[in-house]
Amino acid sequence: MKNGYIGTILRVNLSTGSIAKEPLNEKNANDYVGARGLGTKYFCDEVDPRIDAFSPENKLIFMTGPLTGTLATSSGRYNVVCKSPLTGTIEASNSGGHWGPELKFAGYDGIIFEGKSEKPVYLYINDGVVELRDASDLWGMDVFEATHALEEKCGNQFHIATISKAGEEGVLFAGVMNDLHRAAGRGGVGAVMGSKNLKAVAVKGTGSVFVARPQKFFDVCTAARKQLAAHPVTGAGLGQLGTMILxxxxxxxxxxxxxxxxxxxxxxxxxxISGETLVAKHLIRNKGCYGCSIGCGRRVEIADGEFKSKGEGPEYEAGWSFGGDCGVHDLGAVCKANFLCNQYGIDPITMGATVACAMELFEKGYITEEEVGFPLRFGDATAMVKATEMTCKGEGFGKIMGLGSYRMAEKYGHPELSMSVKKQEMPAYDGRAIQGIGLEYATSNRGGCHVRGYMISPEVLGIPSAMDPLVTEGKAATLKVFQDLTALCDSTGICLFTTFGQGLPEIAAMYREAVGSDESDEDILLKGERIWNLEKKFNQVAGVEKDTLPPRLLRETLPEGPAKGKVSELETMLKEYYEVRGWNADGTVPETKYQELGM
Amino acid sequence: MKQLIIKPEVCYGCRTCELVCSFGHYEQFNPKMANCKVYEYDEAAVAIPVVCLQCEDPACMKICPVKAISRDENGAVVINGDKCIGCKMCANACPLGNVSYHPTLRKVFKCDLCGGDPKCAQFCPSGAIQFVETDADSDRRAFIGERFKELIGEEK
Amino acid sequence: MIVKFFAYYRDNDFAGCKEISMQPVKTLKELGEVLSERYGEKFRNEYFDATGTAVGERTIILVNGRRVEFLNGINTELKDEDTVQIFPVVAGG
Structure with a gap:
């Protein structure tokens, strides 16, 4: 096709070994855009939301968007969609790097994996040649070993998306890693992949991506790129200072x-543990995903000491989870723990937050030194890294931490100490000091998550304009727009970070010229709202718990700082939020809303 | 006269050059059709953009049996598709591998400096590929000097 | 009074340090004047907007952790025990 899409979906049944190429469902592509939205649409049409996430009935969908692999701003992204074993919600885990574009160059918009293989396999894609191949010898390997082994087998021009032992053994927050260091990290999509005995997808392509109106597309992409280059965040800050600057x-x-x-x-x-310190002491060079003008990735080395290591990251969220959340201020330890997560393909947000939860359980005497194997106290950098490594490798107490903080805390009788929403750990912002982000965590369709409507932008960074983080007024309406716009952005195949420097007009313009549409900006944003409501619909049928926050945020006041004495005023914001969403007062979605959105 | 220069020390491997090159020449996004290519080495933590440097004494031009390769007014060594017989001798002769053969297009291709304003340099976000006056490269020379200083100096 | 600098505000062509302790000044505007006097035009052009009557578009200032837009902007009054934090516009996530 010549509209950003390739026009072909690969359907791979792992139970029977059958591989079919089917035409892209064009209506769904139009209504749900691509990547996150389109993957979710395919999933919801084909899978009962009530299934067990580890059953063969769960499907695993890799999906690109119409802008993936084009000159659109930061277009290196794809999504992995399935039912999450961690949250029980729909999951669309987003990753960058070069793998997504390569899948399109090979001639496919996406891959739908069904069933479960009897023995370990990987999918080999070399343009039109698509084969399930034996992966017995790769089973048990970490991300780096498996990637290098597959490059050796297939050729070094192949791009590899793989899981490690953590995914194979069902760590509930294991991700899919591509191009060594890029992660579809959250929600346990790697554990679902492991449950299907699917180790990796190796892809190489020589084909092209065409857009509908080439000259106009070139013009709007050029303008958007110039705009990002001129913006202090996307043009300088993110690249020079990285996300840890937060x-x-x-x-x-x-x-x-x-x-x-x-x-x-x-x-x-x-x-x-700040970005300033990381840049000054440990940064080797920047890295960029495909077609990215920002280049926020970092190659980092801890040159000596107990935590001597090198790798990529950490990003801000991991810097917080292993740092502040564990009371650790040794940047070497934070980096080392993050590198371990990359190597073993697990989500560093949930990992660090689970260690932090274990530390509180330990300090309160709910778990013993005998169970853990060593004292696990806040501020102990060595213990934090050790706990992370045990989880990565599935050793001892690490097996319990591999369940995530909620199930771990519940096992010891104190689920209230898990700082999670819908069993997924909240990231690096306190919903008491920053009210809107609390509402975002509570309403996120995949549990505690910051990238479903990044309220930190207006509430802390002042982008596009500053909102007071301590008040609740106006948060619900802003969040709705952010959530819909984010769903749209994710679904086109471009990076959410571009939205620091551009908005709906630029994204809609690139989308229009790529797919050859004359829809208005509002019509295009409506697709984002449709995607949001589709995800919500899945969760409702799946029986996901109601929108709320951990009791700590609702009842325990912040002990110090500018937000001293505050709790999250979630109830007030939720009421307003359901109203602006056009939902019922109890947070359920009326049928009329689906009809209004043309679902 | 301007020339393309590469600065691998700032390249972060986004491959925008490949995307925009293929689009500029064929209106499609296809890195395999690009006249430039980025090689990335994870362990060594470097990415190296490779582009045709428009040799003063181009082997591709000398070896072409039908004189399909010439230098244009921008200093680019260009292939005349009408004359080219597709023998691929140029691709074999280039010591830097900067002439390629595309099996789908069934033709050889190389950098033509986009007619005087190369898009790879225009779009490179890090400055790893630049199109600059040939004498404007003294800061790079200074950089090389710095590297030598680090290598053999005794400051430490 | 403590003034803390972040990101490129720590560079040598700005404050060249992470933190200073200084004699109290009356307002943020006055603080900007004093610091610009000390650090130069480049600092001034980031701290103030083009009119010189508001905080620059590329700068975020917190007084005791509160963004000055929610206090009294550039005219926010300062006390001796206050901590002022000066950031360029940054982002991440």
Whole structure:
């Protein structure tokens, strides 16, 4: 096809070994855009939401968007869609790198995996040649070993998406890693892949992506790129300073959660693990995903000491989870734990937050040194790294941490100490100091998550304009727009980070010229709202728990900092949110809403 | 006269050059059709953009049996598709591998400096590929000097 | 009074340090004047907007953790025990 899409979907049945190429469902592509939205649409049409996430009935969908692999801003992205074993919600886990574009160059918009293979396999895609191949010898390998082994087998021009032992053994927050260091990290999509005995997907392609109106597409992409280059964040800040630069400012407003969210300010320690320190001491060079003009990725080395290591990252969220949340201010330890997560393909947000939860359980005497194997206290960098490594490798107490903080805390009788929403850990911002992000966590369709409507933008960074983080007014309406726009952005195949420097007009323009549409900006944003409601619909049928926050955020006041004495005023915001969404007061979606959205 | 220069020390491997090159020449996004290519080495933590440097004494031009290759007014060594017989001698002769053969298009291709304003340099976000006056490269020379200083100097 | 600098505000062509402790000034505007005097035009052009009557578009200032837009902007009054944090516009996630 000549409209951003390739026009072909690969359907691979792992139970029977059959591989079919089918035409892209064009109506669904039009209504749900691509990547996150289109993957979710295919999934919801084919899978009963009530299934067990580890049953062969769960499907695993890799999907690109119409802008993936084009000159559109930061177009290197794809999504992995399935039912999450961690949350029981629909999951669309988003990754960058080069794998997604390569899948399109090979001639496919996406891959739908069904069933379960009897023995370990990987999918080999070399343009039109698509084969399930034996992966027995790869089983048990970590991400780096498996990637290198597959490059050796297939050729070094292949791009590899793989899981490690953690995914094979069902760590509930194991991700899919592609191009070594890029992660479809959240929600346990790697564990679902492992449950299907699917180790990896190796892809190489020589084909092209065409757009509908080439000259106009070129013009709008050029303009959008210039706009991003001129913006202080997307043109300079993110590339030069990386995402870790947020540590100091979030700490500054009192929203950097410390010690499993017991405290809200890291005092003088924050700077030890800040982006400034990372750049000054450990950064080797930047890395960029496909077609990206921002280049926020970082190659980092800890040159010496107990935590000597090198790798990519950490990003801000991991810097917080292993740092502030565990009370650790040794940047070497934070980096080392993050590198382990990349190597073993697990989500560093859930990992760090689970260690933090275990630390609180330990300090309160709910778990013993005998169970853990060593004292696990806040601030102990060595213990934090050790706990992470045990989870990565599935050793001892690591097996229990591999369930995530909710199931772990529940096992010891204290689920209230899990800082999670719908069993997925909240990231690096405190919903008491930054009210809108609390609402975002509570309403996210995949549990605790910051990239479903990044309220930190207006509430802390002042983008596009500043909102007071301590008040609730106007948060619901802003969040709705952010959630819909994010769903749209994710579904086109471009990176959410571009939205610091561009908005709906630019994204809609690139989408229109790529697919050859004359829809208005509002019509295009409506697709985002449709995607949001589709995800919600799945969760309702799946029986996902109601929108709320951990009791700590609702009842325990912040002990210090600018937001001292605050709790999350979630109830007030939720009521307003359901109204602006056009939903019922109890948070369910009326049939009329689906009809209105043409679903 | 301007020339393309590469600065691998700032390349972060986004391959925008490949995308925009293929689009500029064929109105499609296909890195395999691009006249430039980025090689990335994860362990060594470097990415190296490779482009045709428009040799002063081009082997591709000398070996072409039908004189299909010439230098244009922008200093680019270009292939005349009408004259080219597809023998691929140029691709074999280039010591840097900067002339390629595309099996689908069934033709050889190389960098033509986009008619004087190369898109790879225009769109490169990091400055790893630049199109600059040939004498404007003294800062790079200074950079090389710095590297030598680090290598053999005794400052430490 | 403590003034803390972040990101490129720490560079040598700006403050060249992470933190200073200084004699109290009355307002953020006055603080900007004093610091610009000390650090130069480049600092001034980031701290103030083009009119010199508001905080620059590329700068975020917190006083005791509160963004000055929600206090009294550039005219926010300062006390001796206050901490002022000066950031360029940054983002991440």
């Amino acid at each position: 540590v100091n400012i979030v700490n500054g407003v009192g929203g950097f959660p410390i010690n499993n969210l017991k405290d809200g300010s890291f005092d003088t320690y924050a700077d030890d």
